[in-house]
Amino acid sequence: MTAASAPPMIRVAGVDKFFGPLHVLKNVQLEVPKGQVVVVLGPSGSGKSTLCRTINRLEPIDSGLIEVDGQPLPAEGKELARLRADVGMVFQSFNLFAHKTIVENVMLAPTKVRKTPAAEARKTAMELLERVGIANQADKFPAQLSGGQQQRAAIARALAMRPKVMLFDEPTSALDPEMVQEVLDVMTGLAKDGMTMLVVTHEMGFARKAADRVIFMSDGEVVEDSTPEEFFSAPKSNRAKDFLGKILTH
Amino acid sequence: MSVLTNNLDLFLRAFGQTLQLFAVSGVLSLLLGTLLAALRVSPVPVFRGIGTMYVTVLRNTPLTLVFVFFLFAYPLLEIVKIEPYTAAVVALSLYTAAFVCEVVRSGVNTVPVGQAEASRALGLTFVQMLGTVVLPQALRSVVPPMTSTMIALLKNTTVASGFAVFQAGTIRDSLSEQGENVLFGLLWVAIGFVVLVMPLTYAQQVFEKRWSVAR
Numbered sequence A: 001m002t003a004a005s006a007p008p009m010i011r012v013a014g015v016d017k018f019f020g021p022l023h024v025l026k027n028v029q030l031e032v033p034k035g036q037v038v039v040v041l042g043p044s045g046s047g048k049s050t051l052c053r054t055i056n057r058l059e060p061i062d063s064g065l066i067e068v069d070g071q072p073l074p075a076e077g078k079e080l081a082r083l084r085a086d087v088g089m090v091f092q093s094f095n096l097f098a099h100k101t102i103v104e105n106v107m108l109a110p111t112k113v114r115k116t117p118a119a120e121a122r123k124t125a126m127e128l129l130e131r132v133g134i135a136n137q138a139d140k141f142p143a144q145l146s147g148g149q150q151q152r153a154a155i156a157r158a159l160a161m162r163p164k165v166m167l168f169d170e171p172t173s174a175l176d177p178e179m180v181q182e183v184l185d186v187m188t189g190l191a192k193d194g195m196t197m198l199v200v201t202h203e204m205g206f207a208r209k210a211a212d213r214v215i216f217m218s219d220g221e222v223v224e225d226s227t228p229e230e231f232f233s234a235p236k237s238n239r240a241k242d243f244l245g246k247i248l249t250h
Numbered sequence B: 001m002s003v004l005t006n007n008l009d010l011f012l013r014a015f016g017q018t019l020q021l022f023a024v025s026g027v028l029s030l031l032l033g034t035l036l037a038a039l040r041v042s043p044v045p046v047f048r049g050i051g052t053m054y055v056t057v058l059r060n061t062p063l064t065l066v067f068v069f070f071l072f073a074y075p076l077l078e079i080v081k082i083e084p085y086t087a088a089v090v091a092l093s094l095y096t097a098a099f100v101c102e103v104v105r106s107g108v109n110t111v112p113v114g115q116a117e118a119s120r121a122l123g124l125t126f127v128q129m130l131g132t133v134v135l136p137q138a139l140r141s142v143v144p145p146m147t148s149t150m151i152a153l154l155k156n157t158t159v160a161s162g163f164a165v166f167q168a169g170t171i172r173d174s175l176s177e178q179g180e181n182v183l184f185g186l187l188w189v190a191i192g193f194v195v196l197v198m199p200l201t202y203a204q205q206v207f208e209k210r211w212s213v214a215r
Helices: A048-054 A078-085 A102-112 A118-131 A147-159 A177-192 A204-210 A228-233 A238-248 B002-006 B008-041 B045-059 B063-077 B084-110 B113-121 B126-163 B168-177 B182-213
Strands: A010-019 A022-032 A037-041 A063-068 A087-090 A165-169 A196-200 A213-218 A221-226
Touching (some): A037 A048, A213 A228, A213 A238, B008 B182, B126 B168, B126 B182
Parallel strands (some): A087 A165
Antiparallel strands (some): A010 A063
16 A cells, blocks of 8 residues: 555544634644644644544534544544544643552553553553653652653553554643653654654744644634744744744744 | 340340441442442433432432332332331432432542543543542542441431331330330430441541542
């Protein structure tokens, strides 16, 4: 199968979403091919987080189509759970399970969802924690870790399911500045390893360095879809110019 | 004191029966109440409706009426014949389950929504999410109100007195028949309940302490 005929990992077609009277996603079109890293930028309230959350149906959509690896999102139920198991998600607020240790957090889904034997799950979990640099924190509870360490644990937890694609919903927005880099380093490493990623972020440095494509959203619409070089040096729309003007001047 | 020592056997049998009513109804109401709470927080509207309706009906009805229903009205339906003792267990369990449901549900609501979202994003089913992530974290905040609910159940067992079910609440009847001093008899019954509730309060302290460190 050639790259051209393979279905995109994520396909969002004509998606509309309302919060009451608020039109948060307006006829959104987006395709993320396998292995690509797509960064979604945009001002607060532009719908970028909502878009990210519709892809594993944490937010249901009102109309349009979303496919993951060629399969349309099923309705809530066992089939949706199966699909979510293949889509890793990292949240702004980490959402580690507060009553479980770090290694238990990473082991939980493989043992419960994939029925992996505990010993094997623990081995994989420790390898992943090693990879994100917090193996020495494995037996602590989430509250005992710094924000950066918690977010790296959350990435390890998502990776433990061997996802086909990873969604990042503002993964560094809740972190102290000195902890942002350690999380971005892990994400850059993932991107280098060929993981398909959709990253909602305000980190322009990451967008420049690790993204294959940049999507710019404003008022619920995809306004620009270009390469990082193009977007940062020669944005086409006024809204993107305005946005970049505000964040790059200082 | 002589009221107690002369009738020790009566007191022991009666309180034994009270404890048995409490234990059986306690376990049943905890199971049913948790199941109802799961219904009330489930994503399926029909399930939520069933849970809400159950709580509305049972919590809004006086316990005495629930007893009356199972002892006098239910037999008229001629489904399965039940003994007064069984009817008391059923009435106490169904009634208390409504309160247990609300206690568990309030506990579930104290768990940040991100915990459920992370579970769903990892592919856990609703039941797995509830069982392994949300309910264990809800336990901590549930302990004090659940203890109160269980204490209420323990004392509510005396409502069975009106329906010829022998337990601590009927000690007075037996004492009257024997011409014993009813005032002191009742005092001993009250002391008996105070003593029975104490372990529950102690259990509350133990559980609160144990679950407060696990995070």
